[in-house]
Amino acid sequence: xxxxxxxxxxxxxxxxxxxxxxxxxxxxxxxxxxxxxxxxxxxxxxxxxxxxxxxxxxxxxxxxxxxxxxxxxxxxxxxxxxxxxxxxxxxxxxxxxxxxxxxxxxxxxxxxxxxxxxxxxxxxxxxxxxxxxxxxxxxx
Numbered sequence: 001x002x003x004x005x006x007x008x009x010x011x012x013x014x015x016x017x018x019x020x021x022x023x024x025x026x027x028x029x030x031x032x033x034x035x036x037x038x039x040x041x042x043x044x045x046x047x048x049x050x051x052x053x054x055x056x057x058x059x060x061x062x063x064x065x066x067x068x069x070x071x072x073x074x075x076x077x078x079x080x081x082x083x084x085x086x087x088x089x090x091x092x093x094x095x096x097x098x099x100x101x102x103x104x105x106x107x108x109x110x111x112x113x114x115x116x117x118x119x120x121x122x123x124x125x126x127x128x129x130x131x132x133x134x135x136x137x138x139x140x
Contacts (some may be wrong), residue, residue: 011110015041018113025115026102035104035118043114044107051105068096072090 019041029036041047044067052061071082090097107113 011086014110018042022113022115025117029115029117035100037099037113037118038103038105038114038116040105040107040115041113042107043111044105045109049108051103053095053098053103054101055095060095067081068094070096076102 019020026036026039044050046084047064048062050061050063051065052059054060062135070085072085073080075080075081085096087097087099095103
């Protein structure tokens, strides 16, 4: 019993620290009028334990929901390229139809958290950057 209480206290204290840290990313994004697509406590690969989003002025909630892709892969000129999903073709209840609102949630993997800010690109996911040859650092 004592061990489980200590584990709970540890996870709670880490959760508070992670939340405050991620708030430090979220608030400046809002101050500079940049869209924050997601705010998650803990990581959510494949699915999230809890998520919520404000749509048409009402909060909607989901429990144990599967993560749906924001992009689709198509083949063009023999190459596979990734393009955003056409939101006009999505059904009315699909949250991806409302990208202007932040999706809040709790993931299932307690190893941190994240704020997904629109326009920020992870260079490791940019295939064009991976294809380029390495460049020496500090040489013009």
